[in-house]
Amino acid sequence: MSTRNTTKGARTREDILRAAADIASVDGLDGLSIGRLATELGMSKSGLFAHFGSKESLQLATIEEARQRYIQEVIEPALSSRSGIVRLYALCEAFLSYIERGVFPGGCFFASAMAEFDAKGPSSARGRIAECQEQWMTTLERAAEGARASGELRADSDSRQLAFELEAALLSANWYFHLFHDATNIERARHAVRTRLSREATPTGLHQLLPEPRGAG
Amino acid sequence: MSTRNTTKGARTREDILRAAADIASVDGLDGLSIGRLATELGMSKSGLFAHFGSKESLQLATIEEARQRYIQEVIEPALSSRSGIVRLYALCEAFLSYIERGVFPGGCFFASAMAEFDAKGPSSARGRIAECQEQWMTTLERAAEGARASGELRADSDSRQLAFELEAALLSANWYFHLFHDATNIERARHAVRTRLSREATPTGLHQLLPEPRGAG
DNA sequence: GCTAGTATAGCACGGACGTTCGTGCTATAC
DNA sequence: GTATAGCACGAACGTCCGTGCTATACTAGC
Numbered sequence: 220m221s222t223r224n225t226t227k228g229a230r231t232r233e234d235i236l237r238a239a240a241d242i243a244s245v246d247g248l249d250g251l252s253i254g255r256l257a258t259e260l261g262m263s264k265s266g267l268f269a270h271f272g273s274k275e276s277l278q279l280a281t282i283e284e285a286r287q288r289y290i291q292e293v294i295e296p297a298l299s300s301r302s303g304i305v306r307l308y309a310l311c312e313a314f315l316s317y318i319e320r321g322v323f324p325g326g327c328f329f330a331s332a333m334a335e336f337d338a339k340g341p342s343s344a345r346g347r348i349a350e351c352q353e354q355w356m357t358t359l360e361r362a363a364e365g366a367r368a369s370g371e372l373r374a375d376s377d378s379r380q381l382a383f384e385l386e387a388a389l390l391s392a393n394w395y396f397h398l399f400h401d402a403t404n405i406e407r408a409r410h411a412v413r414t415r416l417s418r419e420a421t422p423t424g425l426h427q428l429l430p431e432p433r434g435a436g
Numbered sequence: 437m438s439t440r441n442t443t444k445g446a447r448t449r450e451d452i453l454r455a456a457a458d459i460a461s462v463d464g465l466d467g468l469s470i471g472r473l474a475t476e477l478g479m480s481k482s483g484l485f486a487h488f489g490s491k492e493s494l495q496l497a498t499i500e501e502a503r504q505r506y507i508q509e510v511i512e513p514a515l516s517s518r519s520g521i522v523r524l525y526a527l528c529e530a531f532l533s534y535i536e537r538g539v540f541p542g543g544c545f546f547a548s549a550m551a552e553f554d555a556k557g558p559s560s561a562r563g564r565i566a567e568c569q570e571q572w573m574t575t576l577e578r579a580a581e582g583a584r585a586s587g588e589l590r591a592d593s594d595s596r597q598l599a600f601e602l603e604a605a606l607l608s609a610n611w612y613f614h615l616f617h618d619a620t621n622i623e624r625a626r627h628a629v630r631t632r633l634s635r636e637a638t639p640t641g642l643h644q645l646l647p648e649p650r651g652a653g
Numbered sequence: 654g655c656t657a658g659t660a661t662a663g664c665a666c667g668g669a670c671g672t673t674c675g676t677g678c679t680a681t682a683c
Numbered sequence: 684g685t686a687t688a689g690c691a692c693g694a695a696c697g698t699c700c701g702t703g704c705t706a707t708a709c710t711a712g713c
Contacts, residue, residue: 226659226660226710226711227659227660227709227710231660231661244555245555245556246556247464247552249467250466252699252700252701253700253701253702254699254700254701255699262661262662263661263662263663264662264700264701264702265661265662265663265664265702265703265704266660266661266662266663267661268701268702268703269660269661270660272702273701273702274700274701274702324555325554325555326554326555330551331551331554331555333611333615334547334548334551334552334611335464335551335552336615337542337543337548337611337614337615338461338462338541338542338543338548338614339462339463348615349615349616352615353616379624380624380627380628383608383612383621383624383625383628384605384624384628386608387604387605387607387608387625387628388601388604390604390607390608390611391600391603391604391607391608394550394551394554394607395600397554397555398550398553398554398565398566398569399566399570404600407596407597407600407601408600408604410597411597411600411601411604418635443689443690444680444689444690448690448691469669469670469671470670470671470672471669471670471671472669479691479692480691480692480693481671481672481692481693482672482673482674482691482692482693482694483690483691483692484691485671485672485673486690486691487690489672490671490672491670491671491672654713655712655713656711656712656713657710657711657712657713658709658710658711658712659708659709659710659711660707660708660709660710661706661707661708661709662705662706662707662708663704663705663706663707664703664704664705664706665702665703665704666701666702666703666704667700667701667702668699668700668701669698669699669700669701670697670698670699670700671696671697671698672695672696672697673694673695673696674693674694674695674696675692675693675694676691676692676693676694677690677691677692677693678689678690678691678692679688679689679690679691680687680688680689680690681686681687681688681689682685682686682687682688683684683685683686683687
């Protein structure tokens with residue numbers, strides 16, 4: 220698949236980054252250590268290190284790897300829904316599914332990273348994480364704005380506020396699901412998303428949210 | 437004040453724990469290092485270490501210190517409000533104010549700690565953090581339940597669900613406020629809390645939420 | 654099949670970590 | 684005035700960290 224058709228070095232690099240993203244989702248990007256990563260992959264510290272040249276560079280590359288996975292597992296599936304309130308809803312559902320599926324073993328990589336760097340001083344990793352988070356919020360906001368423009372959300376709807384509230388529910392689902400090992404928290408977020416969207420929807424939008432009438436496929 | 441009236445060792449211990457809670461709110465309980473803590477306080481690593489005997493014990497004690505601060509700065513002020521929807525609202529406002537005031541330099545200590553231990557394996561620190569978080573959720577839930585019992589929230593209201601959604605807004609306020617250095621996110625949470633409570637409130641409850649009529653003080 | 658170049662391993666470094674130990678202050682108790 | 688307890692100190696430990704340097708193994712093109 221994505222391996223082959225490329226040089227050996229590039230392939231091991233990908234292997235490294237996959238493992239790095241998994242570990243970092245659990246232990247954080249600072250907790251990710253080169254020695255442990257090398258052991259886990261059965262290679263030497265220095266051999267692994269040579270691929271990146273610095274820990275900071277490894278962290279940045281790991282973020283990009285996680286970003287690709289996020290796009291593939293959350294964004295793209297949802298963007299295949301037609302725009303409007305359905306897409307907005309699909310984005311939320313795609314996120315919750317991504318948590319349930321355990322795409323990263325430590326829960327959402329970006330939630331973990333955001334929390335880790337939240338209050339720390341500036342660094343390139345922190346900056347990149349903030350960019351990613353901002354971009355995700357904007358994705359939600361644009362979807363809401365699209366739904367509003369096509370009359371599926373109320374005209375006086377505040378898209379950024381709505382995005383904030385939806386994201387709040389999604390994030391909390393992630394935290395409490397893992398902290399208490401209790402999937403009920405994902406259902407709570409689901410419920411919150413649905414009622415919040417229903418409240419903000421116009422009758423037209425509400426109709427889009429309901430299951431398709433028979434014979435539509 | 438709280439110093440004096442106690443032995444010297446106990447006072448230093450308090451000083452240590454105050455600094456430890458501040459540092460841990462920024463760098464996490466694992467990122468909290470004994471050497472750095474000692475340097476910050478102008479004392480020796482070993483002298484400081486002797487107060488606790490192990491890093492794990494220091495972490496536990498730091499959690500208790502943070503818990504006391506949280507109770508003093510969030511819980512107690514809110515519990516002085518009379519029970520019902522007003523108290524529930526006061527709890528949310530007290531939390532947001534606690535974030536704004538910067539009671540911990542790294543934002544909410546327990547939010548940081550929850551995120552840090554979220555996906556990690558069991559440890560005494562993780563267990564204690566989960567307990568604290570559970571207790572806070574229960575505090576919100578009980579306040580909601582009280583409001584429902586006294587007819588200020590709708591009879592079919594789901595108190596735990598409401599607590600989850602309020603907490604979601606509060607947590608996200610904390611994350612995004614610090615990540616983007618933008619206090620707008622606190623206002624968004626404020627707005628979310630108010631509308632969510634208004635939606636769930638009965639006419640009686642709604643009246644409680646509005647500013648007091650003149651002459652009431 | 655030899656050579657160029659890339660990929661990995663080996664080894665050593667300086668520093669920070671948690672932890673232990675022996676020692677010296679500085680009060681209080683006798 | 685001497686014995687005792689509490690508190691803090693400096694030095695050292697073993698381990699792990701990120702990072703360099705150097706040599707060896709592999710791989711690809713002629």
